[in-house]
Amino acid sequence: MLGGTFDPVHLGHLRSAVELREVLGLDRVHMIPAHVPPHRAAPGVSSAERLAMLRLGIGETPGLVADDRELRRQGPSYSVDTLASLRAELGTRARLIMAVGHDAFLRLAEWRDPEGLFTQAHVVVIERPDHQAPLPATLRPLLAGREVTSVAALMAAPRGGLLRLALPTRLAISATGIRRRLAEGRSVHYLLPEAVRRHIESRDLYRGDGAAPGGETR
Numbered sequence: 001m002l003g004g005t006f007d008p009v010h011l012g013h014l015r016s017a018v019e020l021r022e023v024l025g026l027d028r029v030h031m032i033p034a035h036v037p038p039h040r041a042a043p044g045v046s047s048a049e050r051l052a053m054l055r056l057g058i059g060e061t062p063g064l065v066a067d068d069r070e071l072r073r074q075g076p077s078y079s080v081d082t083l084a085s086l087r088a089e090l091g092t093r094a095r096l097i098m099a100v101g102h103d104a105f106l107r108l109a110e111w112r113d114p115e116g117l118f119t120q121a122h123v124v125v126i127e128r129p130d131h132q133a134p135l136p137a138t139l140r141p142l143l144a145g146r147e148v149t150s151v152a153a154l155m156a157a158p159r160g161g162l163l164r165l166a167l168p169t170r171l172a173i174s175a176t177g178i179r180r181r182l183a184e185g186r187s188v189h190y191l192l193p194e195a196v197r198r199h200i201e202s203r204d205l206y207r208g209d210g211a212a213p214g215g216e217t218r
């Protein structure tokens, strides 16, 4: 599972998903847009629009799945609930992994039921060149006894481990940077899939004048 606000999805997300699949030897990577992101302000663009962009971005990429399960739940999109739903589908013995970028990981102790995340899944932390803050002390109790240093050690069990991973391709691309460029009328070519860029252009999203048609209700 690679969850995100995906506001909008970009090549940092998609390339990471492809490399996670290759490096960890995964059957699938479910990219799951948060319907109601729990720890940030509501996005200016609806979850339906963010899902549509994710579908365009994934296209026919082997092994990547645009998973809309969080859009079918009401209330904050807590990851522990999403993992429980994936775990129910997979059964107890399958390996399940929640991947998060380093920036998201820094706040993991503030998430709903952090211990419960490890009951359902492994956590893999993706290094980001644009986010390198040191780990806060609040994370230490959560890491104790869980951190492993190799893919093989992680994959030996179905859940409960934590691995920090430097993927081969590290892209300093963020949705914030893309939204900012669009609001300023600057180019976003080659930061996100061309189909997504065209969709944004045709729907006048992220223009910065508060009139984006995709923004509003969830």
Ligand SMILES: Nc1ncnc2c1ncn2[C@@H]1O[C@H](COP(=O)(O)OP(=O)(O)OP(=O)(O)O)[C@@H](O)[C@H]1O
Binding pocket: 003, 004, 005, 006, 007, 011, 012, 013, 016, 099, 100, 101, 102, 103, 104, 126, 127, 128, 170, 171, 172, 173, 174, 175, 176, 177
């Ligand atoms: N360039 C990247 N490389 C690796 N992981 C990333 C990258 N961008 C985002 N992620 C991770 O993907 C997940 C979803 O990210 P999110 O949708 O919040 O994108 P973002 O670019 O961080 O957005 P924003 O700038 O709006 O916060 C998070 O775990 C995040 O850390």
Ligand SMILES: O=C(O)c1ccc[n+]([C@@H]2O[C@H](COP(=O)([O-])O)[C@@H](O)[C@H]2O)c1
Binding pocket: 002, 003, 004, 005, 006, 032, 033, 034, 037, 038, 039, 040, 077, 078, 079, 080, 100, 104, 110, 111, 112
């Ligand atoms: O479950 C939580 O409490 C929780 C708190 C903050 C973030 N998350 C999830 O972490 C993922 C990345 O979040 P974000 O805000 O970086 O897009 C996304 O799937 C969020 O739903 C989950």
